[in-house]
Amino acid sequence: MAPAKLLLVDDDETIRLTLSIILRKHGFHVTVAATVTEALKYISSQVFDVLLSDLHMPGAGDGLTVVSAMRHANPKAVTILLSSFPHMDAAAQAILLQTDEILVKPMDVTMLVDAIKLRLATGPSRTRVVETVATILERAAESTIKDWYLLVEKEETLMAVPMSFQLRSGHLTRVFQDLVLRLRSTTVLGSKELPSAAATEHGTVRRRQGYTAAMMVEESRxxxxxxxxxxxxxLASIDFSVVLIGVMTIADEIDSQLGQAMKSYLTESIVDALPA
Known part of the structure; x- marks a missing residue:
């Protein structure tokens, strides 16, 4: 049987040298990478059975970026992260949804080799479907709107203006459509806001329904x-390599839509104040 091909990713030269020697003695075919960029080049050009990566890498990206890339390029590969922090709580749970195992440094070399061989014998811990932020929001739009309404119902200031579920949440379908389009577009974050007819209409409607400006801001929050x-x-299906830019884009788009809605809201207010 051919030796298992292992990609070792760590910015520490001593660890790279020591581990590569030990792993080769235990029958692995080892390729080493000192940076995320170098690791991504190997992943895109070779097929590996195992990824062993430090979680905390300097520069652009980290171990999660490497894991995500490996999951995309070779979903059958076993992925193991090394971390210097023994207690990672919620963050560890999120990471475990993308990687097969987290091992804490420093650790016994024999335990490391045994852990790798065990994972190779059993295969990746799960077959995982990786989705973009846009795909998740598109798929979960209806349930998110229902969750939003449950939170709105707890706000007395918002509920002071009585209306049906449809009247209060009817605008959100188009909001989610705009969000998904924005997430899938090539628009650079921070670019001039894209005009949204839905946001403009929403501001006018909310003014006529009796909302205050503060209520609109709270609703957006x-x-x-x-x-x-x-x-x-x-988290079980999210693509961590793009989640940060996705979250920033969501915040930017919602703020942009709130700004456009407020403009039409104020315009409607001025019209209401004009003499009949």
Whole structure:
């Protein structure tokens, strides 16, 4: 049987040298990478059976970026992360959804080799479907809107203006459509806001329904909370390599839509104040 091909990723030269020697003595075919960029080049050009990567890498990206790339390029590969922190709590749970195992440094070399061989024998811990932030929001739009409404119902200031579920949440379907389009576009973060007819209409409608400006801001804040809760619930399938830019884009787009809605809200207010 051909030796298992292992990619070792660590910025520490001593660890790279020591581990590569030990792993080769135990029958592994070892390729080493000192940076995330170098690791990504190997992943895109070779097939590996095992990824063994430090979680905390300097520069652009980290161990999660490497794991995500390996999952995309070679989903059958076993992925193991090394971390210097023994207690990672919630963060560890999120990471475990993408990698097969986390081992704490420093650790006994024999235990490391045994852990790798065990994972190779059993295979990756799960077949995992990786989704973009846009895909998750598109799929979970309806449930997110329902979660948003439950949070809105707890806000007395918002509920002071009585209306049906449809009237209060009807605009959100188009909000999610705009969000998904923005997430899938090539628009650079921080670019001038894209015009949203839905946002403009929403501001006018909310003014006529009796909302105050503060109520509109609170409603928008709750929407962001609901969306981030949805992403939290979908950590098992989220693509960590793009999640940060996705979250930033969501916040930017929702703020942009709130700004456009407020403009039309104020315009409607001025019209209401004009003499009949």
């Amino acid at each position: 709750i929407l962001q909370v609901s969306i981030f809760n949805t992403l939290q619930k979908n």
